[in-house]
Amino acid sequence: MTNHPALRRTRSAGDIGRDIDKDHIMRIIQISDTHISQLGGTTNENAEKAIELVSELEPDLVVHTGDVTILDPDEDDDRVAAKAILSRIEAPLRVLPGNHDIGEPGADPFGGKSVTSERVAAFRAHFGEDRFVDEVGEWTVVGFNSELFGSGLPEEEDQWAWLESLPERLGGRPTLIFSHKPVWAHAPEYQTPKVSLDAAVLPRLEAILSRIDARGFGSGHLHHYALTAAPSRPSAVAVSAPPTAFVHRSAEMARVTGPGMNQLGVVSYEIEGDRVLPFFRSRIDFEEKEFGEVDSAMRALGAMGIELPAG
Ligand SMILES: [Fe+2]
Numbered sequence: 001m002t003n004h005p006a007l008r009r010t011r012s013a014g015d016i017g018r019d020i021d022k023d024h025i026m027r028i029i030q031i032s033d034t035h036i037s038q039l040g041g042t043t044n045e046n047a048e049k050a051i052e053l054v055s056e057l058e059p060d061l062v063v064h065t066g067d068v069t070i071l072d073p074d075e076d077d078d079r080v081a082a083k084a085i086l087s088r089i090e091a092p093l094r095v096l097p098g099n100h101d102i103g104e105p106g107a108d109p110f111g112g113k114s115v116t117s118e119r120v121a122a123f124r125a126h127f128g129e130d131r132f133v134d135e136v137g138e139w140t141v142v143g144f145n146s147e148l149f150g151s152g153l154p155e156e157e158d159q160w161a162w163l164e165s166l167p168e169r170l171g172g173r174p175t176l177i178f179s180h181k182p183v184w185a186h187a188p189e190y191q192t193p194k195v196s197l198d199a200a201v202l203p204r205l206e207a208i209l210s211r212i213d214a215r216g217f218g219s220g221h222l223h224h225y226a227l228t229a230a231p232s233r234p235s236a237v238a239v240s241a242p243p244t245a246f247v248h249r250s251a252e253m254a255r256v257t258g259p260g261m262n263q264l265g266v267v268s269y270e271i272e273g274d275r276v277l278p279f280f281r282s283r284i285d286f287e288e289k290e291f292g293e294v295d296s297a298m299r300a301l302g303a304m305g306i307e308l309p310a311g
């Protein structure tokens with residue numbers, strides 16, 4: 001606990017916007033890629049440690065940017081295990097879906113699992129809405145479902161209509177924007193639905209973003225931590241959040257993700273006035289395994305009938 005007057009919290013859970021003292025530093029925590037399994041194991045233990053860390057930071061809002069569950073979007077028992085662990089977060093919590101929670105768009109989805117209306121509905125039943133707008137002090141925090149873009153599902157058109165309404169709704173307030181996959185890949189050849197948003201949807205989304213005072217974009221999915229200037233929005237920071245579950249250290253993954261830190265952790269966005277600064281936070285006692293070393297992940301792969309590619 002801190003005694004610094006600037007860090008005193010006055011808000012109550014569920015009422016994020018109203019009670020925040022105008023002068024204090026607000027803190028929004030992004031947690032991502034927890035990959036929690038019904039089988040327990042490393043990823044669950046790391047998620048529990050991450051939640052202890054989040055509690056110590058006394059956030060005004062926590063945003064989980066997806067891949068809540070281990071691998072298979074059709075395993076309800078993984079969702080139940082994840083919900084039990086995430087329920088220990090005392091601050092207001094928003095959860096966005098990742099490709100391992102609802103499937104993904106594109107011609108070659110992981111495990112052959114495309115995003116479907118049924119999978120989106122199963123996610124919402126456990127974790128709530130897959131998009132949100134929250135007012136936090138003088139700021140707004142927006143989250144959207146990255147896996148719908150290019151899916152052709154009715155939920156995609158619903159989300160577009162909601163996105164189109166945002167500029168007027170936000171009214172010029174400084175805004176942080178969260179999604180599972182990054183809006184922009186680090187290189188044009190990776191601007192595909194497996195890595196980021198599909199290049200085909202960017203012009204429509206960027207036209208909306210150009211009318212929003214976005215100060216930061218937080219995403220997950222890449223399992224590494226990196227800070228860059230947001231392409232086409234150089235005054236905004238793009239944050240690739242670290243996972244809490246496991247890392248990828250191969251040269252091939254580094255080509256896909258671009259430069260970054262392969263470490264487990266969370267991101268704390270500290271906001272004072274109209275300034276935001278993201279900070280990497282971690283714990284020395286995270287068990288930092290590579291994907292292929294995580295027993296629950298290998299068993300989930302096996303159950304999906306997928307062989308781990310060599311290397
Ligand atoms: Fe992930």
Ligand SMILES: [Fe+2]
Pocket residue numbers: 067098099100180220221222
């Ligand atoms: Fe992902």
